[in-house]
Structure formats: structure tokens, C-alpha cells
Amino acid sequence: MTLAEENGPERGGDDLFAAEYVLGVLAADERQIASRRIEADAAFARLVDRWEVHLSPMAAAFPETEPPIRVKEAIDRRLFAQESRPGLWSSLAFWRGLAAAAVAALAIAIALPYVNPPVVEPQARLVASLAADGSDVKYLVVYDAARRDVGLSLVSGERAAGKDFELWMIEGKNAPVSMGVIPAGQITHMAVTPAVEQKLAQGAVLAVSVEPVGGSPTGQPTGPVVAAGDLKGI
Amino acid sequence: MKDRAAFDLLYRQTSAKLFGVCLRVLKDRGDAEEALQEVFVKIWTKADRFAVSDLSPISWLVAIARNHAIDRIRARREPAAYIDAALDVADPAPGPEAMAVAGGESVRIYHCLDELEKDRAAAVRGAYLNGESYAELAERHGVPLNTMRTWLRRSLLKLRECLER
Numbered sequence: 001m002t003l004a005e006e007n008g009p010e011r012g013g014d015d016l017f018a019a020e021y022v023l024g025v026l027a028a029d030e031r032q033i034a035s036r037r038i039e040a041d042a043a044f045a046r047l048v049d050r051w052e053v054h055l056s057p058m059a060a061a062f063p064e065t066e067p068p069i070r071v072k073e074a075i076d077r078r079l080f081a082q083e084s085r086p087g088l089w090s091s092l093a094f095w096r097g098l099a100a101a102a103v104a105a106l107a108i109a110i111a112l113p114y115v116n117p118p119v120v121e122p123q124a125r126l127v128a129s130l131a132a133d134g135s136d137v138k139y140l141v142v143y144d145a146a147r148r149d150v151g152l153s154l155v156s157g158e159r160a161a162g163k164d165f166e167l168w169m170i171e172g173k174n175a176p177v178s179m180g181v182i183p184a185g186q187i188t189h190m191a192v193t194p195a196v197e198q199k200l201a202q203g204a205v206l207a208v209s210v211e212p213v214g215g216s217p218t219g220q221p222t223g224p225v226v227a228a229g230d231l232k233g234i
Numbered sequence: 235m236k237d238r239a240a241f242d243l244l245y246r247q248t249s250a251k252l253f254g255v256c257l258r259v260l261k262d263r264g265d266a267e268e269a270l271q272e273v274f275v276k277i278w279t280k281a282d283r284f285a286v287s288d289l290s291p292i293s294w295l296v297a298i299a300r301n302h303a304i305d306r307i308r309a310r311r312e313p314a315a316y317i318d319a320a321l322d323v324a325d326p327a328p329g330p331e332a333m334a335v336a337g338g339e340s341v342r343i344y345h346c347l348d349e350l351e352k353d354r355a356a357a358v359r360g361a362y363l364n365g366e367s368y369a370e371l372a373e374r375h376g377v378p379l380n381t382m383r384t385w386l387r388r389s390l391l392k393l394r395e396c397l398e399r
Contacts, residue, residue: 022297023388024301056290061359062363071267078271
């Protein structure tokens with residue numbers, strides 16, 4: 001039997017290449033090719049993940065060794081030196097926020113015994129970055145499904161005197177559904193009604209419109225939409 | 235600030251294991267310390283990818299550390315010191331730690347390694363734990379590079395057949 005036959009026509013050489021990458025035997029240039037394919041090719045990334053799962057029990061043989069404190073200090077300098085700059089919005093800050101939420105989830109998961117890997121529920125929390133061209137209003141939204149809570153962080157922009165910001169959910173081609181007037185403040189929370197909760201899922205679009213104080217009198221947006229974005233899994 | 239507390243917790247719980255991985259692959263403390271820094275910065279910026287992996291959190295972190303350390307050692311011009319590598323060969327059997335963790339699926343890989351010839355299983359474990367390249371393994375086992383490649387590929391195919399049985 002040849003290698004090609006053993007490998008099976010349906011999988012080609014990709015599965016073996018993934019295995020060699022995970023095992024760690026490839027040369028530098030081959031590893032670069034594999035890394036690029038993991039980024040660009042989801043099917044290949046899944047093959048790699050599968051081999052990582054298969055071989056990962058062998059990692060139990062890596063002994064634990066406490067690193068010196070200077071390593072943590074150096075990491076802190078690299079990661080947190082600039083965190084206190086106020087009101088600075090950038091996509092980097094947004095992604096870091098996302099990563100932070102995921103790391104928090106990881107940290108909790110790791111606190112559980114290794115032998116019982118926890119089930120990750122990606123839908124438990126969704127995030128959206130709301131912004132629009134020609135507007136300086138930007139909100140970062142975190143939806144916590146378990147607590148039926150929408151947390152909003154006003155990143156930039158202000159409501160004009162005599163106006164309110166109203167939050168809308170747009171699901172598919174349906175008419176916007178009001179989630180209520182956003183309370184004033186940098187960081188605010190809004191409760192989610194059961195009707196909205198049923199439709200609030202990954203892919204739903206959130207939008208902020210300018211409305212008279214107290215919210216839209218018609219039940220539909222009456223003022224300009226100053227920020228919008230879709231909900232994504234963390 | 236909350237982010238930082240989460241990160242501190244993550245670091246406390248995982249840094250010893252990940253440092254162990256870096257040390258084992260890189261066999262140099264200074265190098266391993268630098269690699270560990272880079273690994274945690276990477277984890278911080280890639281954490282959103284965790285959701286798409288089937289790995290448990292600690293295994294996902296170990297995979298990042300291991301791959302990073304291997305990339306780093308490949309970037310070195312000179313191959314790693316063979317004395318250290320040779321010392322590490324004699325550990326093909328799962329240690330007590332491995333046995334403690336092993337339960338259900340975890341023992342499967344050991345069972346499947348047992349089905350391989352002894353030296354082949356040792357080569358697979360050596361490659362996984364030390365991050366040795368085909369070229370380094372070939373030199374250590376005194377066989378041509380292509381022979382080593384064929385050996386390990388056949389072993390991987392047998393492993394896959396066993397793992398998915």
C-alpha cells in the first residue's frame with residue numbers, strides 16, 4: 001500500500017501535513033506555509049485542531065516550572081502600559097476588550113479541573129461595536145444573555161440638548177424593534193424584554209437613533225441613525 | 235482594570251505549565267523566558283479564536299506555547315544542543331502526571347502509541363515533546379532525512395487509524 005492510498009483520496013495530503021505541523025517536525029519554511037493556511041483555510045485549520053486534540057494528552061509530560069517574576073513584569077509592561085488613556089477609541093482597543101472577555105471566560109474555565117473540560121457556550125455573550133459614517137457617536141455593546149442585560153459603553157459622542165438616544169434591534173428585513181431610550185452616562189445598562197430577547201441573537205443589528213426626549217413617539221425611528229453594528233460572538 | 239485581574243488569574247494558573255513547555259523545547263532559560271512573554275501577548279490578542287477550537291482551555295494554551303516555541307527554535311540557525319535532546323529520549327512511557335490526567339479519551343493516544351514499534355513511538359513522543367525537526371531526528375537516529383520522514387508519516391497514519399477506530 002502506498003502512502004497516498006493509506007491517506008485516502010478524500011483527505012488528500014492535507015491531513016498528514018496538519019499532523020506533521022502539530023507534531024512539530026516540519027522545517028521553518030514548511031511551518032510558515034502551514035501557519036498561513038491555518039489563517040486562510042478554515043478546513044485546514046480544523047484538521048490541525050483535530051490533531052492538536054488527538055495529541056494533546058502527551059503534553060501532560062511537560063513539567064511545570066515557575067517562571068521568574070521578571071517575565072510577568074515584562075508582560076504587564078507590554079500589555080497594560082497604555083490602558084489608562086481615557087476615551088481613546090481605536091479598533092485595537094475594541095479587539096482587546098473582546099480578547100479580555102474571552103480571557104476572563106478562559107480563566108474561569110481553567111479554574112475547573114482539567115479532567116472535565118467545560119463546555120464553552122459562545123452564545124452566552126455577544127458584543128457589537130456601534131458606529132456610523134459622518135457621526136462621532138460610538139458605543140460598545142455587550143449583551144449578556146443569561147442576565148438579560150445589555151451593557152453599553154459610550155466611547156465617544158454626546159446627545160444634543162433636548163434629545164435622547166434610542167436603541168433599536170433590527171432582525172433581518174423586519175422593522176426595527178425599540179429596546180428603549182439609552183440612559184445618559186458613560187456606562188449604562190438596559191434590561192432586555194422577553195419579546196426582544198427571543199430575537200436577540202448573533203447577526204442581529206443594533207442601531208442608535210436621535211429621538212425627542214423620552215423616545216420615539218411613533219414606535220419607529222424618527223431621527224437620524226448615528227451608530228449601528230451587528231452582534232457578534234466573543 | 236477588570237481585564238487585568240482576569241489576565242493575572244490566567245497567568246497564575248497557567249504560566250508554570252507554559253514555561254515548562256517553552257523550557258523543554260528551547261532548552262535555554264533566557265530564550266524560554268522571552269518566548270513565554272511572547273506567548274502571553276499572543277494569547278491576549280488571539281483569545282477570541284478560542285471559541286472555534288475543540289481543545290480544552292489549557293490544551294489550547296499549551297498548543298499556542300508549543301507552536302510558538304517550535305517556531306522560535308526553527309528560527310535559530312544552529313540546531314539545538316544534541317546532548318540535551320539525547321537525555322530526553324528515554325521517556326517514552328507516560329509519567330505519573332500523564333496517568334493521573336489520563337481518563338477516557340486521554341489514554342487513547344497512549345494505547346495507540348503502544349501499537350507502534352517501540353522506536354517509532356519514541357520518535358513521535360520525542361518530536362512532540364522536544365519539537366525536533368525531521369532533519370534533527372534523522373541525524374539523531376542516524377538515518378537519511380527521507381527515511382525519517384517516511385517512518386514518521388507511516389506512524390502518523392497508523393496513529394490516525396487507531397485514534398479514529
